Amino acid sequence: MAATSPPPTLTAERILEATEEVLRRHGPAKATVVDVARALGVSHGTVYRHFRTKAALREAVTKRWLDRTSAALSGIVAEDRAAEDRLRAWLAALFEAKRRKAGDDPELFATYMVLVDENGPAVAGHIADLTGQLTRIIADGTASGTFTVSDPAAAARVVFQATGRFHDPGYAREWERPEADGDFASLVDLLVRGLR
Amino acid sequence: MAATSPPPTLTAERILEATEEVLRRHGPAKATVVDVARALGVSHGTVYRHFRTKAALREAVTKRWLDRTSAALSGIVAEDRAAEDRLRAWLAALFEAKRRKAGDDPELFATYMVLVDENGPAVAGHIADLTGQLTRIIADGTASGTFTVSDPAAAARVVFQATGRFHDPGYAREWERPEADGDFASLVDLLVRGLR
DNA sequence: CAGCTGACAGATTTCAATATCTGTCATTCC
């Protein structure tokens, strides 16, 4: 498993890439720091020079992975459309992104679920990030009179929690069921009605 | 651990009581059919005369346990109050009942969670039961004009799913956090507004 | 004879010995 090009310098980024690859191949339970080092052609001591612990490495990989989702969604927040449309699009995109990740990268997704279980800061940060995006949409809607909400941040929290079934990894199994899309649409309708 | 009174006849009910006791004491992982038989002073073959498999026994215990919650809630459905009040009271009672069970009987609760994981019919039945109760309240509210809902059953499904964070055992850890009650109240407000 | 028993086969769990991994650090290498 030699690298395709001679390794220039060992950066944190290169380690994260290799770790993601190892995780994808072996899954979270069987992916060791030694494996990552071997994939990079270095000793495992070197990896510890960049990440203090295995947990920190796992967390960094997950953060990178989660940030890709956040970035995609933040595009929707910035779009020039009615707040209600953005809210619907944003929630749909979140559901779709999670569903796709669970299906495409089951091993990485399992790693993410381990982190959720451990209450890792990366997950807390991700949730804070997403809730922040939601807050912005809802605040916009409140400003324009579409929504009637006294505390947009609290409303965002509630909307995020209420839609948990469609983005919380614990429910991943349900996402493939045929009723999922219909249930999701009904839920979003109910929540939007409640915000108006 | 001799029985307090001489065993009259071995009924399914007596087995369920003993099983619940064993589960409470040993937890779901370490509670064996042999233990249950020993607690009853019979051979384990006898237990198998009443329950075909260990899974069936576990399921029956859980069902009995869940039915106690359902029965308590069905009282609220039948009360003579406005639908909105009943909806709020019902959801609050559900949250409170689950929270109490998780705190008081952690071992039995763990058994319940195993069942949820296995997608046992007892759990599906319990959910169907609860959703049915919700449907009745929402249908009442629709009839009286408080709620505006085209399909009360679908609305009940959505309300149940949206409040999952406050009754799904997977979230049990969150129920003790101080924000839980506030979040719950906000969520119920939002949902009630959406139903009107 | 209806209900219960206990021995049994196969599946699962436990346990302890062994191997591997994590995280540190004195030393080596460019």
Place this chain on the structure above:
DNA sequence: GGAATGACAGATATTGAAATCTGTCAGCTG
């Protein structure tokens, strides 16, 4: 001298043998 190494101690995971459990059933018992 800054980056990487690899030997090491303690923690964790793997493994395979022994013990226990599940589910069956021929026979005992009242």
